[in-house]
Amino acid sequence: MGDRDAFGELVQKYKQQIYFVAYRMTNNHTDADDLSQEAFIKAYESICNFQEKSSFFTWLYRIIMNITINHLKKMGRRQIFTLDENISIEDISNPEKIAESRQLNEEITKAINSLPLKQKAVVELALLEGLPHREIAQILGCREKTVSWRLFQARNKLKEKLRFVV
Amino acid sequence: MECEKVNRFLSGYLDNSLKVTYRNAIKEHLAKCHKCMDELNTMTKIDNLLKLKVREKPSKEYWENYWQKLESRLDRTATLRLSGVQSSFNRFISKFAFALNGILIALLIFLSGLLHIRTQQMEWLQYVHEKTIEQISTYLLYPATRATTNVKTNALRDCKAISRTLVSLGIAKQSQGLNPGNFSERNSTGTEIHGFHGAQFLDKYDMLTYNYHSKFWSEISSDVASEEFKNGVKNAKKEG
Numbered sequence: 269m270g271d272r273d274a275f276g277e278l279v280q281k282y283k284q285q286i287y288f289v290a291y292r293m294t295n296n297h298t299d300a301d302d303l304s305q306e307a308f309i310k311a312y313e314s315i316c317n318f319q320e321k322s323s324f325f326t327w328l329y330r331i332i333m334n335i336t337i338n339h340l341k342k343m344g345r346r347q348i349f350t351l352d353e354n355i356s357i358e359d360i361s362n363p364e365k366i367a368e369s370r371q372l373n374e375e376i377t378k379a380i381n382s383l384p385l386k387q388k389a390v391v392e393l394a395l396l397e398g399l400p401h402r403e404i405a406q407i408l409g410c411r412e413k414t415v416s417w418r419l420f421q422a423r424n425k426l427k428e429k430l431r432f433v434v
Numbered sequence: 435m436e437c438e439k440v441n442r443f444l445s446g447y448l449d450n451s452l453k454v455t456y457r458n459a460i461k462e463h464l465a466k467c468h469k470c471m472d473e474l475n476t477m478t479k480i481d482n483l484l485k486l487k488v489r490e491k492p493s494k495e496y497w498e499n500y501w502q503k504l505e506s507r508l509d510r511t512a513t514l515r516l517s518g519v520q521s522s523f524n525r526f527i528s529k530f531a532f533a534l535n536g537i538l539i540a541l542l543i544f545l546s547g548l549l550h551i552r553t554q555q556m557e558w559l560q561y562v563h564e565k566t567i568e569q570i571s572t573y574l575l576y577p578a579t580r581a582t583t584n585v586k587t588n589a590l591r592d593c594k595a596i597s598r599t600l601v602s603l604g605i606a607k608q609s610q611g612l613n614p615g616n617f618s619e620r621n622s623t624g625t626e627i628h629g630f631h632g633a634q635f636l637d638k639y640d641m642l643t644y645n646y647h648s649k650f651w652s653e654i655s656s657d658v659a660s661e662e663f664k665n666g667v668k669n670a671k672k673e674g
Contacts, residue, residue: 272508276501283500287492297492305504309511376483394449395484401451412451420445426480 275312282325283308285397286332292392293336295377303339307332329393329407337385379429387422394419435463440470448477 286307291300310331318327380388386408393404394415401419405412440463446452447460464471 272505276505279501279504283497301492301496305507308504309508312508313511372483372486376486380484391484395481401449416446416449416451419449420442423445423477423480426484427476430480430483 275315278324279308282328285325286328289329289332289392289397290336292380292396293340293388295381299339303336304332307335310335326403326406330409333389333393333407337389340385375430379426382429383422383425387418387425390415390418391422391426435459437463437467437470440464440467441473444470444474444477448474448481 283304287300287304290303290307291297294300294303307328311328318324380391383391389408390404393399393407394401399407401412401415404415408415440460443452443456443460447457450457452460464474
């Protein structure tokens with residue numbers, strides 16, 4: 269039970285970050301909820317495999333990225349644009365601006381979703397989470413140069429998709 | 435630096451992930467080239483756009499219940515895993531039992547074959563033990579002499595034939611407590627072949643495990659199986 273309590277503390281500390289990684293990749297609350305929980309379960313079961321070569325957070329990130337990417341591959345990467353009932357949009361007072369914001373949000377989401385999964389993962393971690401390339405390389409299990417190259421390719425594609433906005 | 439090359443490194447420049455030399459070279463180029471500078475500005479705007487993407491948050495209640503929900507799931511997973519392990523174990527046992535049956539049957543067939551050979555060997559040993567050297571030599575030398583009469587030009591076959599005889603006689607002598615080395619024969623060319631040839635074979639030869647000279651034994655077995663030998667045995671038994 270001591271192990272469970274200690275793990276519970278880790279969950280409380282990282283639940284939001286892990287949830288949002290899954291959410292940004294899937295754009296779906298139900299999937300994000302399910303996948304983040306799955307990631308924590310997998311982490312709990314394989315905690316003895318954590319070799320402290322990276323930080324715990326990096327290791328956890330790696331688990332959620334792998335689970336989410338595998339999930340998206342199985343789903344055939346269907347794009348889901350839903351505003352679930354139990355979530356609330358951040359406060360913007362002007363209704364027109366809200367609509368504009370939603371429209372823009374959808375365009376950005378569509379553009380990100382059109383990226384290949386590996387590029388999407390790098391965009392999520394580098395541009396949205398703000399992680400350094402070295403850490404992203406550890407999470408994704410690739411070289412730093414690979415991360416830079418994927419980001420370069422992703423940015424080129426996004427430039428094409430969002431040119432009308434820019 | 436050319437614009438094409440600079441463009442490839444703009445992404446790294448924006449992330450500050452380039453080596454100092456490259457970074458300085460690109461900075462120098464950007465100061466002079468509006469086209470590349472525009473490209474960098476576009477990239478920066480897109481980065482900022484992505485960061486604008488609204489982060490839709492679940493309710494406070496959702497976060498408060500998160501751990502409780504996860505804990506229930508952990509308990510359910512543990513239970514499922516246990517029953518899964520048990521059924522995997524049962525499936526493994528069935529497959530293992532099936533494979534084991536197959537192995538046992540194959541082993542049984544193999545052992546029967548060995549037993550048959552062993553029985554033949556034992557019969558031969560029993561026979562050797564019961565008869566005199568003279569009786570055995572008469573009937574064993576028969577195939578050997580048959581071979582030697584035709585082999586002035588084939589000394590190898592000659593020696594092999596004699597050796598086979600010697601081994602058989604060596605076994606016979608041993609069974610009677612005699613030294614198998616004290617025995618010799620002359621082949622058709624007059625060369626004396628001593629019992630030690632047979633003794634050498636006996637030293638290395640393991641009757642029970644059918645090992646070193648398995649080929650040799652199979653030759654003796656074929657002698658034993660031959661009509662001449664069988665007739666010889668019958669006659670020896672009649673005389674005995």
